[in-house]
Amino acid sequence: MLDYAPLQIRVRTPRLELVGADDDMLERLVPLVRGGKAFAEPAPDDDPMSFYESDPETRVNSWLQGVWRARGRFTPSEFRLGFAVLVDGRAVGMQDLIAEKFDTCATVLSFSWLSTDVRGRGLGTEMRSAMLHLAFAGLDAREAASDAFTDNIGSNRVSESLGYEPNGVEWDTRRGDPAQLQRWRLTRQAWQRRRRDDIELSGVEEFREMLTAQ
Numbered sequence: 458m459l460d461y462a463p464l465q466i467r468v469r470t471p472r473l474e475l476v477g478a479d480d481d482m483l484e485r486l487v488p489l490v491r492g493g494k495a496f497a498e499p500a501p502d503d504d505p506m507s508f509y510e511s512d513p514e515t516r517v518n519s520w521l522q523g524v525w526r527a528r529g530r531f532t533p534s535e536f537r538l539g540f541a542v543l544v545d546g547r548a549v550g551m552q553d554l555i556a557e558k559f560d561t562c563a564t565v566l567s568f569s570w571l572s573t574d575v576r577g578r579g580l581g582t583e584m585r586s587a588m589l590h591l592a593f594a595g596l597d598a599r600e601a602a603s604d605a606f607t608d609n610i611g612s613n614r615v616s617e618s619l620g621y622e623p624n625g626v627e628w629d630t631r632r633g634d635p636a637q638l639q640r641w642r643l644t645r646q647a648w649q650r651r652r653r654d655d656i657e658l659s660g661v662e663e664f665r666e667m668l669t670a671q
Contacts, residue, residue, distance in 0.1 A: 462660070464478070466540075466660040466664055468657070473542055473544045475591070477540060487517055487521075491516065493516075495550070496508050497576075499608045508570070534561070537553055549571060549580070550569065555567065562599070563597065564601070565592045581615050585616075586619060589619065593645055598645065602642050602643075605638065616643075
């Protein structure tokens with residue numbers, strides 16, 4: 458792995474590990490994207506989304522380009538930390554922490570996907586919990602936000618189970634059609650009430666130094 462601070466962060470829980478998604482990790486995830494295992498019905502993501510590409514190689518190329526673009530755009534205000542989700546050493550999906558105006562507002566967003574063959578086991582909740590621990594315990598975030606289309610029952614249940622509060626609705630498009638999004642917010646105080654003591658962080662101090670050095 459490159460000695461690049463955003464890729465050195467690791468978050469460990471009893472069930473899984475979030476590992477910085479360097480190119481080796483992305484290579485392990487490519488077969489899932491190529492095989493359409495990152496997709497779900499009803500379609501979970503707003504436009505544009507590489508996972509909606511019908512041709513497998515176009516889908517992989519578009520997805521990789523998006524990850525690389527996000528990795529290259531880094532400031533203390535806006536950054537995206539992409540993590541491969543490992544379960545028993547196997548890469549099964551991704552969990553991203555997205556920061557906007559972080560140096561002033563200290564708020565984060567989340568994005569994730571899981572392979573179709575490991576859904577329904579509570580891993581979505583576990584990986585979001587890991588991301589939230591990094592955000593609040595590791596990076597001193599004030600608030601976390603999430604959103605999901607109203608018919609994305611799994612994502613909305615994860616948010617609700619972790620203490621997020623409904624934060625209104627809005628409209629977006631998916632595959633060119635309008636659809637309604639449910640917005641969620643989780644304050645630091647609400648997270649603190651449910652804080653877990655079995656999640657471990659590493660590599661965070663080096664990343665915090667990178668933030669302050671910019």
